[in-house]
Structure formats: structure tokens, C-alpha cells
Amino acid sequence: MQEKDKFSPRPFDWFAPISSLKGVGSKITEKLTKLQIHCVGDLLLHCPHRYEDRTRLTMIQDLVADQNAVVQGKIIQVKLEGRQKKRAIITIEDSSGVLGLLFFHFHQSLQQRYEVGKIIRCFGQVKISMKGKQIIHPECEIIEENQPMPANLSAVYPTVAGLSQYWLRKMIYRLLKDYTQRYQNQMDNFAQMLTTDIPMLSWLDALNTIHQPLPDANIEQLTQKNHPAYMRLITEELLSHHISLQQLKTSAKARQAIAFQLEESILEDFLSRLSFKLTDAQKRVLSDIRKDMATNAPMLRLVQGDVGSGKTIVAALASLAVIANKKQVAIMAPTEILAEQHLQQFNTWFAPFGYRCELLSSKLKAKAKRSILENITMGLTQIVIGTHALFQDDVEFQELGLVVIDEQHRFGVHQRLSLHAKGNTARTPSFAHQLIMTATPIPRTLAMSHYAHLDISIIDSLPPGRQGIITLTVPQKRQSEIVERMKVVCASGQQAYWVCTLIEESEILECQAAQTRCEELQALLPFRVGLVHGQMDKDQKESVMRDFYQGKISVLVATTVIEVGVNVPNATLMVIENPERLGLAQLHQLRGRVGRGTQASFCVLLYQSLSETAQARLKIMRETCDGFIIAEADLEIRGPGEVLGVKQTGDISFKVADLLRDKALLESLPVWSQKLNALPNSHIERMIQRWGVGAHFAQA
Ligand code: ADP
Ligand code: MG
Numbered sequence: 001m002q003e004k005d006k007f008s009p010r011p012f013d014w015f016a017p018i019s020s021l022k023g024v025g026s027k028i029t030e031k032l033t034k035l036q037i038h039c040v041g042d043l044l045l046h047c048p049h050r051y052e053d054r055t056r057l058t059m060i061q062d063l064v065a066d067q068n069a070v071v072q073g074k075i076i077q078v079k080l081e082g083r084q085k086k087r088a089i090i091t092i093e094d095s096s097g098v099l100g101l102l103f104f105h106f107h108q109s110l111q112q113r114y115e116v117g118k119i120i121r122c123f124g125q126v127k128i129s130m131k132g133k134q135i136i137h138p139e140c141e142i143i144e145e146n147q148p149m150p151a152n153l154s155a156v157y158p159t160v161a162g163l164s165q166y167w168l169r170k171m172i173y174r175l176l177k178d179y180t181q182r183y184q185n186q187m188d189n190f191a192q193m194l195t196t197d198i199p200m201l202s203w204l205d206a207l208n209t210i211h212q213p214l215p216d217a218n219i220e221q222l223t224q225k226n227h228p229a230y231m232r233l234i235t236e237e238l239l240s241h242h243i244s245l246q247q248l249k250t251s252a253k254a255r256q257a258i259a260f261q262l263e264e265s266i267l268e269d270f271l272s273r274l275s276f277k278l279t280d281a282q283k284r285v286l287s288d289i290r291k292d293m294a295t296n297a298p299m300l301r302l303v304q305g306d307v308g309s310g311k312t313i314v315a316a317l318a319s320l321a322v323i324a325n326k327k328q329v330a331i332m333a334p335t336e337i338l339a340e341q342h343l344q345q346f347n348t349w350f351a352p353f354g355y356r357c358e359l360l361s362s363k364l365k366a367k368a369k370r371s372i373l374e375n376i377t378m379g380l381t382q383i384v385i386g387t388h389a390l391f392q393d394d395v396e397f398q399e400l401g402l403v404v405i406d407e408q409h410r411f412g413v414h415q416r417l418s419l420h421a422k423g424n425t426a427r428t429p430s431f432a433h434q435l436i437m438t439a440t441p442i443p444r445t446l447a448m449s450h451y452a453h454l455d456i457s458i459i460d461s462l463p464p465g466r467q468g469i470i471t472l473t474v475p476q477k478r479q480s481e482i483v484e485r486m487k488v489v490c491a492s493g494q495q496a497y498w499v500c501t502l503i504e505e506s507e508i509l510e511c512q513a514a515q516t517r518c519e520e521l522q523a524l525l526p527f528r529v530g531l532v533h534g535q536m537d538k539d540q541k542e543s544v545m546r547d548f549y550q551g552k553i554s555v556l557v558a559t560t561v562i563e564v565g566v567n568v569p570n571a572t573l574m575v576i577e578n579p580e581r582l583g584l585a586q587l588h589q590l591r592g593r594v595g596r597g598t599q600a601s602f603c604v605l606l607y608q609s610l611s612e613t614a615q616a617r618l619k620i621m622r623e624t625c626d627g628f629i630i631a632e633a634d635l636e637i638r639g640p641g642e643v644l645g646v647k648q649t650g651d652i653s654f655k656v657a658d659l660l661r662d663k664a665l666l667e668s669l670p671v672w673s674q675k676l677n678a679l680p681n682s683h684i685e686r687m688i689q690r691w692g693v694g695a696h697f698a699q700a
Contacts (some may be wrong), residue, residue: 012175012182012537014041014690021171031163036655041690042174044179045233047210048155048642050223052676054123055149055215061096065128071099071135072121072143078114079462080106092120100134118142121576133398135421139166152212153219162188165559180204189683191232193675197668198235199228206232225661235665237657238449239676240691242669243684245452248299252453257298258401262321270320273352276463277549282310285457289318289435290484292455297555299433302451304441305459306627307592308466311437312342312567314459316349319434321353323382327401331385334407336361337532340542341567341679342406343385350383360386360395363538405436439592440585441633445659448666469595473610482575482604483524489573490527490554496573497593498557501581510559511535517577527554529582534559562591569597579605579621580614584634588627589594613637636660655691 013020018037020030037043058069073092081087088106093101101122103110103390114120124138157168188202201209209229213222221227222353225234271278272575292299297700305311331346333339339359346357358372375381384390436454447456474482486496491611498521500514509531518531522558530544530553547553549568560582574594580588587605595601605618620633659666676684 001406011177012040013633014039016040017685018042019528021175023171024212024274027035028163028167031160034160035158035163036653040175042655042692043175044207045690046157046168046172047225047230047233048222049155050156051153051213052123052156053215054154055151056469057149059096060094060099060133063126063128063133065126066127068123070121070123070149072119073099075114075116075118075120078111088114090114090120092122098132100132100154100627101138101140102134102136104137113142119145121147122518131205137299139164152214154216155211162580164467172211175651176207180208184462188543189519189679190236190676190687193678194235194672197672198231198665200235201229203232203236205229207639214480220348225656226659230656234657234662235672236687237654237691238662238665238669239673240397240688240693241449241480241654242452243452243673243676244688244693246673249453252300253297253560254430255298257296257433258325258327258399258430259296260293260321260325260401260433262293262317262324263302266320267317267323270317270349270637278313279310279459279463281305281459281461284461285314286317288455288457289314290321293318293433298431299402299435301434302436302438302454302456303459304438304456305439306462307589308462308596309438309439309459310463311406311439311521312345314351315406315435315437318402318404318433319346319350319383321399322433323350326379327399328376328379328381328397329383329402329404330390330397330400331404332390332406336363336387336538337541337545338406339385339387340545345567346383346385355382356380357383357385360384360390361538362387400431403432403434405434407438407440438628439589441631442630443628445663445666448633448669449659464603465598466595467598467600469591469601469602469603469625471591471605471625473605473607473622474619476577476606476608482606483521485602485604486521486555486573486575487525487527488570490525493570494573494599495548495551495553495568496555498555499574499576500557500559500591501576501578505561507534513577514557514559521555521557522679525555528552529555529557532556532558545559567596568593570599572597572599572601573604574602574605575606577606579618580607580610584617584620584637585627587621588630591625600691 012278017039018024018032019026021040024032032038032043035046037046052068054070056070057072058424060071060073063069064072071092071094073094075090075170076093077089077091078100079089079091081089086105086107088103088110090101090103092101101120119142121140121143122140124135127134127136148514155169155172156165157172159165159168183204186204188204191200191202194200200681206229209217209227210222210233213219217226224231279669285305289299289301289303292301303314305309305314315331319331322329331339331342333342343357343359350357356375360369360372360376364372372381373395376384377396377398379531382398384395442451486498489496498517500510500517511545514531516531518529522529530548530549532541532544536544544553544556548556551570571594574588575585576582576593582590591603603621605621607614610618617637620630624630
């Protein structure tokens with residue numbers, strides 16, 4: 001059998017479902033799925049987290065308490081104990097002594113296998129007691145008298161309950177052997193192309209080294225995953241993501257869009273009615289956008305700009321180019337309140353020119369909704385603003401020219417692309433331009449890996465005259481001082497926010513806390529205190545928000561619903577309760593609600609008690625208002641999944657790479673992906689598929 005294997009390797013299908021393997025039934029499939037192992041090849045990419053040296057035998061007399069050891073001996077006794085004979089003590093002996101092997105769940109099948117006289121090789125932690133030397137639940141194997149010792153270190157894999165190391169190792173080693181035999185004569189062009197940039201092993205050597213390193217391998221490097229073997233896998237995985245996003249961009253760009261010219265006179269007229277002048281940063285970004293939109297390739301641009309940097313006007317000017325050319329714009333906001341505020345803002349800008357903006361809310365009554373939808377379809381409404389409701393299939397535009405997505409990190413790649421395709425109907429074969437706006441500064445590293453499909457513009461300065469925000473951390477027991485401070489602020493005609501954060505993941509509790517706080521503050525302050533929270537209906541919320549914009553309410557108590565986008569420049573004080581419950585980026589967003597006017601603003605982080613990490617995090621908030629620094633810190637503390645919100649959208653997950661650990665590699669991806677252009681397409685496609693990336697973006 002051995003000989004035959006060597007010369008006629010079994011066919012190896014990387015993408016065959018894991019259940020097609022012999023010995024993998026539905027139970028095991030379920031467990032493997034938990035480990036993100038879906039196809040045969042995924043098993044080969046399931047990397048060990050450590051290694052054990054089982055290449056040398058230890059004589060029984062040399063066993064040391066609490067150490068792991070490999071022992072080999074002849075079974076001299078099998079003793080079953082307990083009522084159901086489930087417990088077993090097997091005694092083995094070598095030329096130097098005897099050792100007890102203790103099993104608590106000794107099944108019948110095992111009883112047949114472990115018979116007196118057979119030779120056993122086992123591995124486990126040695127215990128020494130009055131009863132002598134023992135190993136409890138060793139991993140063991142019946143062997144032939146002269147069976148050689150393994151030449152390689154043994155891998156220890158991440159696993160789940162019910163899936164033994166022994167099983168994983170056996171399975172992976174067998175597959176690896178098949179795979180290696182099948183492909184051993186194949187050149188690794190990928191490694192050849194990149195190895196001068198970054199030392200790496202060939203694909204096969206890499207897999208063999210990772211799963212079965214030689215005893216003299218650099219184990220430290222292997223466990224840290226910076227060994228040249230890992231470099232081969234990690235670069236390929238990162239490049240697969242990068243290239244697939246690049247392909248996504250190429251195919252999206254190949255689509256047909258309407259070219260829009262924004263006439264200078266129209267722009268001038270519009271700008272002259274604004275109460276402010278565009279900053280240089282806004283002008284620069286607008287010019288990027290105008291260039292994009294002037295071509296027949298759909299724009300795919302991400303505008304990054306810190307809170308308060310003035311993204312909304314930029315979106316409005318992009319919209320102007322479209323509606324002045326008699327096409328429509330869809331603007332998508334992450335929350336209902338923000339959508340409402342955009343509506344209000346856009347109406348003040350566009351209504352004087354006779355353009356119609358409408359809000360497509362998910363809470364609309366059927367009749368009202370129908371009439372809005374009709375207006376959209378007939379082209380009577382030029383700008384449609386909404387939340388997720390805009391995704392619904394019954395929204396049919398007459399001719400959609402631009403999609404603006406505000407605060408994009410809450411949406412997934414798919415959702416965004418489904419909107420982009422909205423412009424494409426039987427009547428109108430073009431695709432909409434797409435403008436994505438985010439206030440969450442995307443750390444460079446993430447931009448390289450996750451946003452390679454977008455062009456990026458940054459609004460890197462705030463409008464002039466902003467005073468900056470002074471941030472303080474104050475313990476809850478000094479709350480009364482803060483309330484006094486609030487009195488002073490309101491007496492001078494300014495306004496304040498008081499934010500109650502999520503309590504134990506329950507929106508209802510959070511709303512109750514806000515309600516209570518509102519009543520307390522109202523009793524203490526001679527000014528009007530209002531309340532907004534997620535459990536209120538739209539009309540209630542809207543009227544409170546309106547009263548706050550108009551200055552009729554001095555203090556707005558809110559849950560985190562106000563996080564994004566609400567704009568009241570006269571508000572100069574923000575108190576955030578339990579700030580430790582929020583991510584830094586989120587705190588930064590909240591804080592950005594103040595400091596929007598020309599007055600100095602304050603943000604008070606009112607904490608109950610702080611762990612050391614929480615202190616360190618809030619210290620960052622005190623020290624900087626730079627969203628980029630905060631985002632980098634957030635990335636370090638919470639990891640990319642949280643920062644990008646991919647937990648919600650499920651866009652990206654890596655098998656081997658780790659964006660924090662492998663940060664240094666990300667910079668080189670564009671250059672490396674150029675080099676790989678020399679590889680055949682089929683090779684690249686396979687590579688992308690192997691890392692499970694293709695499936696995510698397939699529809700795009
Ligand atoms: P964000 O980027 O957070 O969405 P907004 O678009 O809401 O910021 O703008 C914040 C505030 O700054 C708004 O009141 C807006 O009218 C104002 N603003 C925008 N651009 C300028 C500018 N160039 N000069 C002065 N104020 C501006
Ligand atoms: Mg905004």
C-alpha cells in the first residue's frame with residue numbers, strides 16, 4: 001500500500017467538501033465547520049498554535065513529574081474498574097520500569113485493542129504519587145515492535161470539544177502526504193516572484209514545515225507566525241484579498257455610468273448662497289469627485305473626514321452635478337434621525353432651486369409610501385434620502401445617477417453594491433456613481449486591505465474658527481459639579497448633551513436610564529431638558545430634535561442614537577455616562593457633536609470605576625481629538641473586526657493573516673500584486689478561491 005501510494009498519488013481535490021473525506025461524518029463535519037474548515041484544503045490551512053517534541057522516547061525510570069514525555073512499553077496488565085467497567089488502568093513496562101496509564105472512559109472497542117502483550121507508545125503528562133508513575137488519559141497508539149519514532153515535531157491544533165488532537169493530526173498529516181506527493185514536482189511561481197522581496201518557503205515546503213517541522217526548526221518563529229513558511233501563506237492570503245478587491249474595482253469600473261459635468265455657473269450660484277466658504281480640503285475632495293463623475297466609468301470614492309469636517313456639503317455638491325443634469329440621487333444614512341436631518345439640510349440648500357428632496361422612511365404608512373415611491377419612479381423627486389429602506393426592491397428610480405452612502409462602516413460590501421446597481425434597470429442601463437462618506441478614520445492598514453476597491457479622498461482639516469474640544473474624565477460621584485457647570489453653560493445661552501450609554505446590551509434598559517436621568521436633571525436645572533431614545537416613535541423624536549435645533553430645549557438627554565451626524569453648533573458641552581462601555585471611535589463620534597461652532601467646547605467622560613485598560617483608553621480621548629490617532633489606538637485595542645464593524649456585515653475574515661501582526665506587509669501589497677500579474681489568470685483565481693475570498697465578492 002505504501003509503495004503504491006508513492007507512485008500513483010490519489011487525486012487531490014482542494015475544494016471538495018470536507019464531508020467527502022473518509023471518516024468524516026455529519027458530527028465531525030459540524031465540529032470542523034466551527035473551526036471554519038469547510039473544504040478539504042481548509043484542513044491544510046488549519047495551522048497549529050504550538051508544537052510538541054515527540055521525536056524521542058523517555059525510559060520509564062527517567063520520567064520526571066509533571067513533564068510531558070513519550071513512553072513505549074509492553075502491556076502487562078489491563079485492569080477494569082468501576083460499576084460499568086469504564087475506568088481502566090493499563091500497566092506497561094519497558095526495560096527500566098513500569099508505568100500506569102489511566103483512562104476514565106474506556107470503551108469496549110478499546111478493550112479489544114489494548115491487550116496484554118501488545119506494544120503501546122503513548123504521550124502525556126507524568127504524575128508521580130504513592131501509586132507510582134502514571135499518565136492520565138495519554139494519547140496512545142498500538143505499534144509494531146520496531147516502529148520508527150516520528151522525525152518531526154508534532155503539531156497541536158486549535159480545536160473544539162469532541163475533536164481530538166490525535167484525529168486532527170492524523171487527518172492533516174495524511175492529507176498533507178497525499179497533497180505533497182501529488183504536487184511535489186510543481187514549481188511555486190508565486191514564491192519565486194516574491195522571495196526577493198520577502199524571504200519565504202515554497203508552498204509545499206511551507207505547509208510541510210508548518211504542520212510537521214523538523215526538530216531543529218525555529219519553533220519560536222513558527223509559533224509567532226513570522227517564519228518564512230508562514231510568510232508564504234500570509235502574503236498569499238493578503239494578496240488574495242487585495243487582488244479580489246482590485247478585480248471588484250476593475251469590473252465595477254468597466255460598467256457604464258452617466259458622465260456628469262457640473263457647470264461652473266451653477267456651482268457658483270449654489271456656493272454663493274451658503275453661509276460659509278468651502279475649505280481647501282473640501283475643494284480638493286470636490287475636485288476629485290467632479291473628475292470621477294465626468295467620466296462614463298462609475299465613481300467608487302470613499303471620502304474620509306473627521307466628524308465636523310463638513311462632508312455633507314461635499315455630498316450636496318456632488319448631488320448638484322447630477323440633479324442639474326436631470327438625474328436622481330439616493331442618499332443613505334445609517335439611522336432614521338440622521339436621514340431626517342439630512343432631509344432638513346438638503347431642503348434648505350435645494351428647495352430654493354425648486355428641487356424636491358424626500359425621505360423614504362421605513363416607518364411610513366402604506367399610502368404615504370406609495371405616493372413617495374411614485375414620485376421617485378416618475379422622476380418628480382430628485383433627491384431621495386433614507387436608511388435601509390432604500391435597499392428595498394420596490395424602490396424604482398427613473399434614472400439614478402448617484403448613490404451617496406453616509407457613515408459607510410455600518411454597511412457591508414454587498415449592501416453597497418446592491419445600491420450601486422439600483423441605477424441599472426431595464427429602462428436605464430447605466431450604473432450609478434457611488435460616493436461613500438465615513439467619519440470613522442480608517443487606519444492606513446485597513447485601507448490597504450479592505451478598501452482597495454475604492455478611491456479615497458480625505459478632508460483633512462476642519463472649517464476655520466473651531467475651538468477644539470477639551471475632554472475631561474470625572475468620577476460619577478462628582479456629578480453634582482458637572483450639573484452646576486451645565487447650569488452656567490445653559491445660562492449663557494449655549495446647549496448641552498447628556499448621553500446615557502448602553503446598559504448591559506439592552507436598548508430598553510438604556511432608554512429607561514435616560515428617562516430617569518432626564519427627570520433628575522429637569523428637577524435640578526431651571527432650563528428645559530428634552531429626551532430622545534430609540535424606543536420613542538419618529539414623531540416624538542423628531543419634535544424633540546427640532547426643539548433642540550431651534551434652541552427651545554437647552555439640555556438633550558439621549559441614548560447613543562445621536563452618535564452620528566446630528567448637527568447643533570450651539571451645543572458646547574457633552575456629558576457621556578459610562579464612557580468605558582463604548583469603543584474609542586464611537587466616543588470620538590459622540591464627542592464630535594460638540595465643538596461645531598466657534599465657542600470652546602467640553603466633553604466630560606463621567607465614569608463609575610475604571611480598569612487599567614479603560615483608563616489608558618480614556619487617556620487617549622483626553623489627549624487627542626485627532627480621529628486618525630484614535631482609530632489607530634482603537635485598532636490596537638479592539639482589533640480590526642470591531643473597528644470596521646465587520647461583525648455586523650461579515651465581510652472579511654482571515655484564515656492565517658492578522659492585520660495587526662502583519663501590518664508591515666500591507667504596504668507592499670500594491671507592488672506585489674503588480675508582480676503577480678505575470679501569473680496566469682487561472683492561477684490567481686484558484687488562489688483567491690483557496691482563501692475563501694472569491695465567494696464573498698462573487699456577486700459584485
Ligand atoms: P460631518 O463631516 O461630520 O458630516 P457636517 O457636514 O455635518 O460634518 O458639517 C459640520 C458643520 O460644519 C455644519 O454645521 C456645516 O454647515 C459646517 N460647515 C461645513 N463646511 C464648512 C465650512 N467650509 N466652513 C464653515 N462651516 C462649515
Ligand atoms: Mg455627517
